[in-house]
Amino acid sequence: MFKTDSKSLEELSFSFTEQDINRLRSLLDLIKVKNISTLTLEDFQRVYDGLTFIEALKLEGKVYAFKVEDTYAAKQGGDSGEGVELYIRRGSTLKEFTVCSHRDWVFKIDQVVPILNKAKINTVYTGRIEREFLGLPEVSDPDDPIYRGKLENWEIDEFYDEGINVISLDSLV
Numbered sequence: 001m002f003k004t005d006s007k008s009l010e011e012l013s014f015s016f017t018e019q020d021i022n023r024l025r026s027l028l029d030l031i032k033v034k035n036i037s038t039l040t041l042e043d044f045q046r047v048y049d050g051l052t053f054i055e056a057l058k059l060e061g062k063v064y065a066f067k068v069e070d071t072y073a074a075k076q077g078g079d080s081g082e083g084v085e086l087y088i089r090r091g092s093t094l095k096e097f098t099v100c101s102h103r104d105w106v107f108k109i110d111q112v113v114p115i116l117n118k119a120k121i122n123t124v125y126t127g128r129i130e131r132e133f134l135g136l137p138e139v140s141d142p143d144d145p146i147y148r149g150k151l152e153n154w155e156i157d158e159f160y161d162e163g164i165n166v167i168s169l170d171s172l173v
Helices: 006-015 018-034 041-059 071-075 109-118 153-161
Strands: 063-070 082-090 093-098 123-127 146-149 165-169
Touching: 006 041, 018 041, 018 165, 063 071, 071 146, 082 109, 093 109, 109 153, 153 165
Parallel strands: 063 123, 123 165
Antiparallel strands: 063 082, 063 146, 082 093
C-alpha cells in the first residue's frame, strides 16, 4: 500500500491532514473487522503501524480538549463540577495545558479560549478515551471520581463560536 520506512512516513505525513488520517484509520479498521484485506496479516499490520507513526508525527504538540466531570467539585455547588481540561501532546504522553490546580471547580470553555488565543492555538482535538489515553485516565480518584471524555456537540459548537476549530477523532492514537 505504501512504504513504511521512517523517511517515507515523514514524507507522507506532510500530505495527510488529521481528517485524512482519521478516515484512513476508519477504513483500515473496517477492512480488518470484515477480514477483506488482500495484504498478508504482517503487511497489513505494517501499514497500520505506519499510519500510527504518521498520526503521532502530525499530532505532536497539539492540544487535546476533553469534557470533564469532577464529582468533588460538583459537591461544592452550582455547575462547578462540569467543564473542560486541555492537554498538550508530548510524544507518547499528555501534559497538562489548562487544568484546574485544585478540585473546587473546573474550567469552562469561555475561560480556556483566551488561553488558547494567547498561545495562538486555533485548533484542538477531542475523542473518546477508552480507559486511558497517553497516560490520561478516563476515570481517576475512586473516592470522588473525575470522568473525562469526548467533548459533547454543544461544547464543540461553543468552541467554534469562539473561533476555535475542534477536530473530533474517531479513535485516539
